[in-house]
Amino acid sequence: MTSAQHTLPVGLTATVTVPASSANLGPGFDTLGLALGLYDDVTVETTDGGLEIIVDGEGAGEVPTDERHLVAVALRRTLQHLGTSAPGLKLHCVNRIPQSRGLGSSAAAAVAGIAAAAALAADADFPRALTAAEMVQLASEFEGHPDNASASVLGGAVVAWTVPAAPVPDSAGYRDQSLGHGQAPSGPTRYDARRVDVHPDIRAYALVPDVQSSTSVTRGLLPRLVPHADAAFNASRAALMVLALTAHPELLLDATEDRLHQRYRAASMKASFELVEQLRAGGVAAAISGAGPTVLALTPQPLPAHLSEAAVAAGFTVHELAIADGVSRS
DSSP, rough: OOOOOEEOOOTTTEEEEEEEEEEETTEEEEEEEEEEEEEEEEEEEEEESSSEEEEOOOTTSSOOOSSOOOOHHHHHHHHHHTEEEOOOOEEEEEEOOOSSSSOOHHHHHHHHHHHHHHHHHHHHTTTTTOOOOHHHHHHHHHHHSSSHHHHHOOOBBBEEEEEOOOOETTTTTOOTTTTTTTEEESOOEEEEEEEEEEOOOEEEEEEESSSSOOHHHHTTTTTOOOOOOHHHHHHHHHHHHHHHHHHHEEEEEHTTTTTSSSSHHHHGGHHHHHHHHHHTTTOOEEEEOSSSSSSEEHHHSSOHHHHHHHHHHTEEEEEEOOOOOOOEEE
């Protein structure tokens, strides 16, 4: 990351629009993601000093409006990465992505800040442009995994992966079984992703409950080790999911099967898992969206009315959402 050497002029303004995302899609834990047509808008203006943040919509009155705000943190970190800074910032966030529901709201905030910084730098004729790969890297560093972040950057469906830092000898005798005795991680973790275009017949439905879920809590429910048979099963289904998303939507029901993470979280979001089972019994491919509790349904046909009505009766709001493109400047 480059230290700031330039200062942006006062009065620059940029607005960016960033989509929601669903991660995992059943079997692709921390690997598969999908951009969804539910958007946050962020307008940023450079000022002569200080930080002002206005939040409307989802999270208003709940998220911090000071230096801790994720959009502001990501924006300033990206300006530093580009080798510039702003004397002050005014942010107006219009949030439509539900918070803590498994639709990538925190990833979207990070991506919005990064894209806004890139837009301001471009308006200042700054010689250093930000690539999509850099945006994926910077946003994923906030998340610790690239599935949601890369979907919001690239749009469509994504296959994402992480390249851990390379081990190097440590004279202090660092011990970690994942690295080997006498080794320590060196350099940054690399996050990467590639977009795959989704078959035009596939419809996406987000079934969103009123309750929230914490990703850190639900990750804590996962076991450190899983049976080899379950790992092999998920590898096959994740590969099948790419085929189903791109060319064979009729395979979605089989492709969204999972043995790696969902069942371990079932007790923490009982209503969501009951809805997943009800949808799947009705022939609709369904899975927990990210860490939940939103349920994602993917189908080449409209969601049957009786299943939609059952979801509403169980306290879920049903959204049919387009497969979205990535972050854009409005």
